[in-house]
Amino acid sequence: MSESFPPRLLRTRLYEQVAGQISSWISDNGLAAGDKLPPERELAQRLGVSRATLSQALVALEVVGVVEVRHGDGTVVTARHQQSTRIVEAIRRHADRLPEVIETRDALETKIAALAAARRTDDDLARIDDALAFMEADIEAGGRGVEGDERFHGAVTAASHSLLLARLMDEIGDLVKETRLESLGQPGRPQDSLAGHRAIAEAIRAGDPDAAAAAMHAHVEMVSDVALLREAP
């Protein structure tokens, strides 16, 4: 019942507000890469916070890649400040983001499947089979196989032995999760999905990259056939 409750009323820490203000101040005043921010002491006073808090905000902005703090010199604006940071948010709020997620999954997972077919060890294969079995049991018990689906794709990703691709998949993990829930909620879909997984697993077992890529592509395409998208061709 407690499905969609109030969003937990997240409490904003002071440093977050400060970071936000600095960030938008940079945009509003059109500060470009290399431009300097005011000294900490002055900035803190102007913002009405202590230097310690300002320091936290700067750490946050630094981690995200908006500014660079140089001991003894000052704080300068980094390049690529507008793009990276807020795009995730932009996407999250964007209504028609589903197609983009599908496209991106297709790009990454097709390659991942091909690599997995070429590189999988026996252990990798065992984990893939485990995920398959888990999903099958879940579905037979009346479940939708959500977790099994997740495990399967995770196992395949691991089998590709590419840290970078794994990292990017993780990056879009949350978005993928939403499409997963969407997709597996449709009647008959879990079984179809399981069948798709089996085809992918077989190609990987056989060590056939092209077949694995094709199977994964077909699978992602099938998954993308979601009610939400079916109205606007």
Next chain:
Amino acid sequence: MSESFPPRLLRTRLYEQVAGQISSWISDNGLAAGDKLPPERELAQRLGVSRATLSQALVALEVVGVVEVRHGDGTVVTARHQQSTRIVEAIRRHADRLPEVIETRDALETKIAALAAARRTDDDLARIDDALAFMEADIEAGGRGVEGDERFHGAVTAASHSLLLARLMDEIGDLVKETRLESLGQPGRPQDSLAGHRAIAEAIRAGDPDAAAAAMHAHVEMVSDVALLREAP
């Protein structure tokens, strides 16, 4: 001239070390999602730093998504802590990271090229042509066309009209830059690269996704033929 100078001898701030220690402490002790860290006062004392510094470290870890700091309750470990965080660093230090970057580029840019062919506007096309012209002029003037190369791929990415794919490309931007420098430094390579770009541009102009994908794939494959890799087949 200041092309690839000293890596700027990055100065580690205390909070970075602290964040690192906490992070590995979490891994080593097998802390799972939901487990609590010691209180700030105790942790600060144990690590031999002030609470303010520890606080900065926690902000950093929070921004990255490793922990969640709850006012009045404590600091708890978040899910997905092991994967995301340190992989970027791991990759950066990994000697044989080149192949992974190439693979990932191939996955993303092949898809991007196909989408660009399907969606490019006339403006997109104009920007692509501009980049092409810029690179050509640079090469004729004796340059290596590094910036032109960057512009071209940027223009194609923009033409794909996918925020998500653009974001992921941005994510691996630094790594790609290194391979770019590596590749274009080889004799005759700039011209070859330019020819590859032309083929891609033509396919996009013609609105042929398959051809664009194929051309991009060939291009990435050509680029990957780097001295560093040629010894270990």
Next chain:
DNA sequence: CTTGGCTCAGTGGCCTAGCCAATAGGACAA
């Protein structure tokens, strides 16, 4: 027995005040 309010100990949030350390840029000597 359940519910709501109260208290209190533990914990993070934030501040003030201050000294240390790195940097850049100017003054000055060679």
Next chain:
DNA sequence: TTGTCCTATTGGCTAGGCCACTGAGCCAAG
């Protein structure tokens, strides 16, 4: 012109303290 040194500026970090929030236990009202 070049190299060295000095110093003002600016960030790095600490210490110590008060306030605010959370959760658990207790207790009285329903």
